[in-house]
Amino acid sequence: MHVGISLFATDLTTDIRDVARAAEDAGFESLFVAEHSHIPTSRKTPHPSGDEMPIEYAHTLDPFVAMSMAAAVTSRLKVGTSICLVNERDPISLAKEVASLDLLSGGRLVFGVGAGWNVEEMVHHGIDPDRRWDIMRDRVKLMQALWTQEVASYAGEFVSLEPTWQWPKPVQKPLRVLIGGGGKRPMRHAVEYAGGWMPMPSKEKFGDRLATLKQIADEAGKPVPAVTLTGVRPDRDVLDHYAAMGIERAVLILPFAADVLPTIAEWSELVSA
Secondary structure, eight states, rough: OOEEEEEEEEESHHHOHHHHHHHHHHHOOOOOOOOOOOOOOOOSOOTTTTSSOOOGGGOOOOOHHHHHHHTTOOOSSSEEEEEEEEEGGOOOHHHHHHHHHHHTTTTTTEEEEEEESHHHHHHHHTTGGGGGHHHHHHHHHHHHHHHSSSSEEEOOOOOEEEEEEOOOSSSSSSSSSEOOSSSSSHHHHHIIIIEEEEEOOSOOHHHHHHHHHHHHHHHHHHOEEEEEEESSSSOHHOOOOHHHHHOOOEEEEOOOOOOOHHHHHHHGGGGOO
């Protein structure tokens, strides 16, 4: 099982280039960054934890700029989104951003996506919150057409594309998409068109959730998506437990701090031989 780390890359914490170098030197397989385009001050939508909105949510760097910087100063470390808010971006431009980063990094991009939870944020982008999962499906499938077809076209409910040329194509073939979210709906999306599932741990036994994922895949006649579990507790026994379950990747979330390098050094023993 691969082990990665994740953080909110902001203007308030360690430079992402230093984080990337430290993560690669420590032996981590991947580095993930979060995305929020902005945080409306109205705060009608509560934070998922029920707590006050953490300050870092309004300070996040653009994830593709941050990942490009991280990839440029490393050679093995994979860079990823946890998660990219697809609905808040133009899908044609996003398809080119994703493919360009995968090409220039030598196939080191891990593309996690989500439909979002912050209602005000998505409304500011013109997204109907009640249809956000259907909109995300359409946008991802349009991008997949651009990545895989020489002359790409797509006809969906929310986005369409007339026959079009677009290069570059991703190095990874296929470029797997990881669907963020823990319920059955994200599982169905992962099975239908993505190939990857990116939940967080929950009170429910994870083995039961994996069984549900397998059942959904079997009923659809499709492969079981690979699982990247994010928000895993930094504990060797916990990692061994998930490894025994066949999880592809466990991601540890760095606490928000002005300097995260000491934590990376501390956690390095979890990935040492």
